[in-house]
Amino acid sequence: MATFVEEKAENPFEIAQQQFDIAADILNLDHGMRQILRVPQRELTVRFPVTMDDGSVRVFTGYRVHHNITRGPAKGGIRYHPAVDIDEVRALAMWMSWKCALVNIPYGGAKGGIVVDPKQLSTHELEHMTRRFASEISLLIGPEKDIPAPDVGTNAQIMAWIMDTISMHRGYTVPAVVTGKPIDVFGSLGRTDATGRGVSITAREAAKHLGISFADARAVVQGFGNVGSASAALIQKMGAKIVAVSDVSGGYYNPQGLDVPTMMRYAAQNRSLEGYKEPGLEHVTNGELLELECEILVPAALENQITGANADRIKARIIVEGANGPTTPSADEILYDRGVFIVPDILANAGGVTVSYFEWVQGLQEFFWSEEEINERLERIMIRSFSSVLEIALRDRVPLRTAAYVVAVKRVADATLIRGIYP
Numbered sequence: 272m273a274t275f276v277e278e279k280a281e282n283p284f285e286i287a288q289q290q291f292d293i294a295a296d297i298l299n300l301d302h303g304m305r306q307i308l309r310v311p312q313r314e315l316t317v318r319f320p321v322t323m324d325d326g327s328v329r330v331f332t333g334y335r336v337h338h339n340i341t342r343g344p345a346k347g348g349i350r351y352h353p354a355v356d357i358d359e360v361r362a363l364a365m366w367m368s369w370k371c372a373l374v375n376i377p378y379g380g381a382k383g384g385i386v387v388d389p390k391q392l393s394t395h396e397l398e399h400m401t402r403r404f405a406s407e408i409s410l411l412i413g414p415e416k417d418i419p420a421p422d423v424g425t426n427a428q429i430m431a432w433i434m435d436t437i438s439m440h441r442g443y444t445v446p447a448v449v450t451g452k453p454i455d456v457f458g459s460l461g462r463t464d465a466t467g468r469g470v471s472i473t474a475r476e477a478a479k480h481l482g483i484s485f486a487d488a489r490a491v492v493q494g495f496g497n498v499g500s501a502s503a504a505l506i507q508k509m510g511a512k513i514v515a516v517s518d519v520s521g522g523y524y525n526p527q528g529l530d531v532p533t534m535m536r537y538a539a540q541n542r543s544l545e546g547y548k549e550p551g552l553e554h555v556t557n558g559e560l561l562e563l564e565c566e567i568l569v570p571a572a573l574e575n576q577i578t579g580a581n582a583d584r585i586k587a588r589i590i591v592e593g594a595n596g597p598t599t600p601s602a603d604e605i606l607y608d609r610g611v612f613i614v615p616d617i618l619a620n621a622g623g624v625t626v627s628y629f630e631w632v633q634g635l636q637e638f639f640w641s642e643e644e645i646n647e648r649l650e651r652i653m654i655r656s657f658s659s660v661l662e663i664a665l666r667d668r669v670p671l672r673t674a675a676y677v678v679a680v681k682r683v684a685d686a687t688l689i690r691g692i693y694p
């Protein structure tokens with residue numbers, strides 16, 4: 272099995288704070304405001320037992336963190352991964368605050384996670400662990416205060432179990448307590464591929480800005496889960512050639528272009544791309560994949576993939592961050608100097624939370640929209656957000672990440688100032 276590049280080599284929360292500091296300096300935020308926005312507002316750690324299939328008891332550790340709720344209820348996914356820790360959850364919660372502010376939806380930022388490899392659990396164990404975790408964090412979650420969603424290692428079924436658990440506690444069905452639910456139980460049309468759709472739209476806008484023809488572009492996607500597979504499928508549909516994708520089993524490279532729909536069916540059946548075959552296929556590691564010749568690179572797995580150690584070997588002209596935190600600040604600097612155009616995570620992958628917002632609104636109103644309407648509204652928001660960030664980046668001659676942070680942090684700081692400090 273291929274090794275992953277420098278996973279967790281750098282502390283994601285420290286990185287998130289460094290990124291915030293750059294924007295705080297540009298915005299000239301005072302010391303008090305920096306103190307408020309630099310740290311999460313609430314952190315809940317839970318340790319809870321689950322009876323496993325063999326009758327033994329296992330205690331799991333989970334987290335739910337609210338970074339900031341000034342602009343609305345806390346919003347953010349739940350991750351199931353063995354490398355989850357409090358600093359990762361803090362970083363992801365902070366990034367959610369900025370992401371929601373950037374696309375201007377009325378949410379604060381949150382994130383949660385359990386330290387677990389869900390692939391090692393039976394369906395029965397996964398359900399019990401999820402329901403107990405939902406009960407433990409029910410102190411915090413609810414349609415008016417904190418609305419979880421899927422992230423790495425979680426999916427629509429897990430969201431259905433959380434919704435059902437909270438509904439059992441309350442004694443009535445509470446659709447709007449989570450988003451990313453299955454369509455049969457108050458999910459939204461268009462949610463499954465919303466993050467990938469946003470990634471593909473920002474990739475297209477970036478290519479347009481740089482004068483790169485999408486029809487002649489080659490794209491490489493790291494990660495083939497919810498975000499990676501939908502990004503690959505939609506980028507291909509827009510005319511570019513997907514020459515490589517990867518997952519935890521390694522990278523799959525075909526310079527002639529991969530058969531993405533067949534790969535998606537294979538991954539759905541086998542829970543991974545391991546063993547996938549097609550004519551002309553070459554195997555590469557996840558590290559090598561990032562350095563392939565291409566116009567568009569979409570990291571869509573985990574944090575810290577593009578670092579000071581490999582940034583000077585990246586050949587892509589555009590990086591569209593499907594994942595949260597895939598590029599470290601030292602890599603950012605190297606890539607900016609080399610003229611690589613990075614569409615930052617809080618912009619590129621905001622399609623997911625945008626359609627989650629639509630799902631929450633539909634759940635609260637019990638009035639459901641057509642897929643066409645959802646995709647149109649999403650496209651409008653992504654294009655508007657991309658152009659407002661690009662405008663500031665060009666005006667102030669700063670990277671897109673800095674421009675995106677300036678827009679987002681300013682919105683949260685302004686709201687904080689207007690609301691004032693209680694009591």
Ligand code: NAD
Nearest residue numbers: 275422423424494495496497498518519572594595620623
């Ligand atoms: P997922 O669990 O559906 O897929 C994750 C993918 O990454 C899988 O293909 C997995 O094999 C691969 N992966 C995991 N560990 C790996 C490793 N060590 N080496 C190589 N590949 C590895 O998760 P997802 O929901 O697609 O999330 C991917 C990224 O996108 C995360 O950074 C997440 O925070 C971010 N994101 C997700 C959403 C969403 O709506 N799901 C929204 C915004 C951002």
